[in-house]
Amino acid sequence: MTIKEYLEKIEIKSQAIFKRSIQNIEYFGSANHFSTCISDFSSQINDINDKNMLAKVCSQLEYSYINLAYGMYRQAFSSLRLAMEMGLGAAFFSVHKLEQYEWVNGRADIIWSKLTDKNNGVLSKRYALAFFPELEGYIEEYNKKATSVYRQLSEYVHGNNETWGKNGLILTYQQDLVDLFFGYFKQVAEIILFVLSCRHLKSFSDIQADDLLFLREEMNHIAPIRELLGGPKE
Template sequence: MSQRSAANASSIEKIMLKLHKSCMHHIEQATGSNELEVNRVLHLEADLAAWIEALQAKPESQQFQSAHRDFGLAFYAAMSGLYRQAFSTLRSFLEVTVGAAYLSSHEFKRRQWVNGKLDISWKAITSTESGIYSTPFLNEFCPEAVTEQEETLEDLKRAYRRCSEYIHGNVSTSQMLPTDISYREDITKEWLTVATSAVSTTIHCLMVRYYKDLSDSQKGIVEGSLEDHFSHLVSVRLLLDLPLEETLP
């Protein structure tokens, strides 16, 4: 190695170590100031992992596992102060998990997607006429959730839209982002809020698409997560055979 190459390598190493130190300092601030929110996200992530375990025999299992890794990277980026990357990777997580669940009902298109011949269409996934929360889809896979479709679909679209605003350089979000790695409590809290919504709605999507097809042992893996996060929903109470809350006349 030439002296110039060695000097360049040494300089790059110093820059990277300085960057790493900034990320470490950010992690300490982000986790210390947002303990409850961080724990909530990690609880949801653990429940998502349970769903991925229950679905490991499905053809789309590989895509779920890949998306799960994306979520881990998004979480690391958010805690490290890499805000734009955190929102970008969170959107990728949403696209792949919800997209894989949706395309599992369209085997030909799913195979084309896996083989790189078809791109995921968020518009198709969230279509009110034929998407994963459309009435025809729910009637076939989870009619118990029909009354929840509008609210859940809006939550899903809102999380995706907010991630997109950070990715595409929306003026308001661009002005918020720091020019260096420095802790911004407002952005950190927003990412944790969007991530909570993204994982929560993803789990609901998996329930809508797969719950009725699971074996008793597979249902046992995921029922805890449904009861923890969605026991207020009529669909979950019906699926888990929980008593319905009485309503006043």
Template structure:
């Protein structure tokens, strides 16, 4: 086998899958979802003035890699990136509150497990955590723990190669509409979680000019949650 010819052929196949993905019934949803990169980048440009955004940048990159994978028909890797995205965005929020833990994490002497991130008592969705940064929406935490846990669990099954997940993946790199739709569904949940966390953690500390850049995001993602509307009144 000529290795170069094999990968040139594979690249041509992937180009066809990308085209098919955008021509599918989910084509508009894909275009809309990719705007999430711009939204997260706006957050990063605002927060990097006062906050270490290393983990936020990592989350953005992981979302882009997952998007590339799902467009290319590499669905297992798209779900792996999806899990990593939700871990990184949640870890970013958690470590943004503790400079010592952040420095230890950077030095490789502290690990921050998923369990600690979503812990009922002290995690980022706990009442005590939410109350410290955005009083009045504490009761939403339980719902977001459930959403995050489900997304993490479902994505992890692709990471671990569970039989029922392997069994629904195409044997070769190929377009599979139901897998594209599932990834988009999961990512919509991930987007909601990310926006909740970012607004909950940082919005009360932002000035009016920065908040104005974020108003449309809050309207799109968080309009059903009582409390956030006060930010723009």
């Protein structure tokens, strides 16, 4: 078999997986909706570097479910983890401008342990008290959720042994991984929206907030966010 024949065989198999994948159209529609929500949120932010980072977040979210559609499950989980890192990184850099410029210039990395540091990270009570004090009581829950999801996604990035049994070595459709991925996707999107809301929502004008009414639905379970956007009080 020539390399051309081999690649053509892979293409046929990928197309077959794609056709099965898009039978889960509600999953993909929900994922696209969350990506659009984050994009719409970023449109209200003035800082160009913050805005550019969130554009990269949206692109990685989209790459993740496109990879999934073609059966590239490990790559899908990897892109989803990167989107999560950059989403929280955008909130972190919004208040650490020196580190942001070092990152933009390629002289610094996004460090996950800094993002989730319980004392100084974007999911710390200190951070909430600075920008949205009413969210202080939700911080511990979201810090635990972010840490857990990141660890589980990292298993696919680092190639932990048990993930090879799930992902396999052969290109094939796997519904269990589709279900698992979109479960993680929803959690990642919710965590990013929570952190962005904590950082920016109170700084927006009423007109800007009116363009973010999707948060009232997606974050309806977070009373301070719902109420700030004009939703019902508890």
